Amino acid sequence: xxxxxxxxxxxxxxxxxxxxxxxxxxxxxxxxxxxxxxxxxxxxxxxxxxxxxxxxxxxxxxxxxxxxxxxxxxxxxxxxxxxxxxxxxxxxxxxxx
Numbered sequence: 001x002x003x004x005x006x007x008x009x010x011x012x013x014x015x016x017x018x019x020x021x022x023x024x025x026x027x028x029x030x031x032x033x034x035x036x037x038x039x040x041x042x043x044x045x046x047x048x049x050x051x052x053x054x055x056x057x058x059x060x061x062x063x064x065x066x067x068x069x070x071x072x073x074x075x076x077x078x079x080x081x082x083x084x085x086x087x088x089x090x091x092x093x094x095x096x097x
Contacts, residue, residue, distance in 0.1 A: 019048035026052045027079040031060030031067060053079065 026049045030042035039056055046054035055075050060067035 016044075016048045019045060020050065022049045022051070024051065025079075025082075027076065028052050028054045029064065029072060029075055030054075030056055031062060031064035032056045032058050033060060034062045034064070036062040 026046075028042050028046045028049070030037070030039050032039050042054055042056065046052040057064045057068045057071055057075070060071075065072050
């Protein structure tokens with residue numbers, strides 16, 4: 001399930017190729033104990049998104065926002081408040097803000 005290598009195709013979509021098109025700053029978070037979508041998928045996704053920051057939440061499973069809500073909230077807040085975070089970033093995939 002999720003991103004696979006080689007190829008990374010799922011449902012006819014070349015996921016790595018799509019991920020490489022993401023220009024916006026991107027936070028990838030995953031639980032290191034997720035039995036449904038392995039943490040290695042987060043590594044693959046982050047490797048293909050040029051601007052990605054990857055954080056594994058230790059001790060969290062698939063429902064990491066429930067398993068570690070304070071840790072996830074801090075990661076998200078820090079990401080959104082990072083220096084250089086610009087509201088004028090270009091739209092992603094033609095979507096306007």
